[in-house]
Amino acid sequence: MNGKKGYLLVATLTVLIIFCGCEKVEKVSTNVKAAVFPADKNAKIAVILDTDICDDIDDTWALAMLLQSPEFDVKLITTAVGDTTARTKVVAKILQTAGRTDIPIGTGVAIGDMKTGHRQDSWVKDFDLSKYPGKIYQDGVQAIIDTIMNSTEPITIISTGPLSNIAAALEREPNIAKKARFVGMQGSIRRGYGEKSKPQKEYNVVSFIKASRMVFTADWDMTITPLDTCAMVSLDGEDYKKVLDCNSPITNAVIENYRVWAKSGNINEAQVGSRSSTLFDTVAIYLAMKRDFVEMEKLGIRVTDDGRTVIDGKAKKINCAMKWKDLIAFESFLVERLTSPAIPAPTSNIAGQPAVAAPADVNGR
Numbered sequence: 001m002n003g004k005k006g007y008l009l010v011a012t013l014t015v016l017i018i019f020c021g022c023e024k025v026e027k028v029s030t031n032v033k034a035a036v037f038p039a040d041k042n043a044k045i046a047v048i049l050d051t052d053i054c055d056d057i058d059d060t061w062a063l064a065m066l067l068q069s070p071e072f073d074v075k076l077i078t079t080a081v082g083d084t085t086a087r088t089k090v091v092a093k094i095l096q097t098a099g100r101t102d103i104p105i106g107t108g109v110a111i112g113d114m115k116t117g118h119r120q121d122s123w124v125k126d127f128d129l130s131k132y133p134g135k136i137y138q139d140g141v142q143a144i145i146d147t148i149m150n151s152t153e154p155i156t157i158i159s160t161g162p163l164s165n166i167a168a169a170l171e172r173e174p175n176i177a178k179k180a181r182f183v184g185m186q187g188s189i190r191r192g193y194g195e196k197s198k199p200q201k202e203y204n205v206v207s208f209i210k211a212s213r214m215v216f217t218a219d220w221d222m223t224i225t226p227l228d229t230c231a232m233v234s235l236d237g238e239d240y241k242k243v244l245d246c247n248s249p250i251t252n253a254v255i256e257n258y259r260v261w262a263k264s265g266n267i268n269e270a271q272v273g274s275r276s277s278t279l280f281d282t283v284a285i286y287l288a289m290k291r292d293f294v295e296m297e298k299l300g301i302r303v304t305d306d307g308r309t310v311i312d313g314k315a316k317k318i319n320c321a322m323k324w325k326d327l328i329a330f331e332s333f334l335v336e337r338l339t340s341p342a343i344p345a346p347t348s349n350i351a352g353q354p355a356v357a358a359p360a361d362v363n364g365r
């Protein structure tokens with residue numbers, strides 16, 4: 001081979017390598033994008049919400065935001081941790097209040113602190129779950145699996161609690177990771193609770209460390225709002241007043257729940273008249289549809305043996321909302337959503353009928 005031919009060969013190979021490399025990169029980025037948001041901008045995002053509602057009150061705000069966001073097609077809501085049946089009762093009453101009994105509910109794994117009752121009990125004391133017109137799956141974990149595996153479109157799991165249900169679903173059917181993406185309120189990477197500047201053990205992760213590790217290493221596209229962003233969200237002043245004064249069924253349900261939650265936790269009820277508590281979980285709902293107001297970083301995140309979430313270049317890369325670009329705009333967006341006219345159940349559904357092919361119900365009623 002003479003010098004010129006050698007040069008030509010090297011140049012051709014270089015072009016080929018660059019071309020193939022670009023194509024590969026492009027293909028990957030297209031796939032990731034497609035996995036994150038539907039290709040059709042008008043298509044709704046099919047979601048499952050897994051929530052530990054009735055622990056902190058922010059899950060109730062997050063559920064209201066979910067129901068008030070037209071971007072979503074809510075396939076299932078599952079309850080996580082503790083007395084999950086008691087939590088299902090609150091979800092059922094909220095769905096009935098919102099006219100959304102078309103959305104099935106799944107009762108998740110009863111695990112962790114099994115004390116009976118919770119801080120929103122008095123809101124449902126006269127609510128008879130046996131008369132609820134919608135579908136309730138007793139095996140919420142199987143409902144998660146069936147909803148994902150029977151779906152023709154990718155499902156987004158939004159998790160606003162400890163990860164016991166999601167890990168149980170992954171353990172029973174690992175293939176859900178190929179057909180779903182995960183968006184959650186978990187972790188603490190560079191900041192902790194409140195104004196503390198150092199990362200802390202975050203409740204949802206540290207509650208069930210093995211389960212958290214399973215979710216953080218599963219082979220799915222994963223996005224989180226760690227405390228770095230979600231711990232900064234709350235409403236007060238005019239923003240809060242708009243929700244307080246809206247007087248719609250859903251905002252009244254949120255404020256009524258906030259009031260009983262505050263009372264049962266010995267929080268000064270005057271707070272309910274003037275401001276919200278920290279609304280961590282609303283950011284997970286937001287990240288399932290938009291990212292405009294946050295700065296995202298793709299970071300390798302490892303769950304340590306003692307339940308911290310640390311940056312580790314060798315760990316699975318996760319999309320992390322690390323800073324606010326515009327927190328005030330997010331809070332306005334949240335208020336706008338909560339106070340918008342209610343989104344009715346899809347017209348093709350009769351109340352109580354699931355919107356899609358129902359998961360096989362082994363034990364449900």
Ligand SMILES: [Ca+2]
Nearest residue numbers: 052059160161
């Ligand atoms: Ca929560």
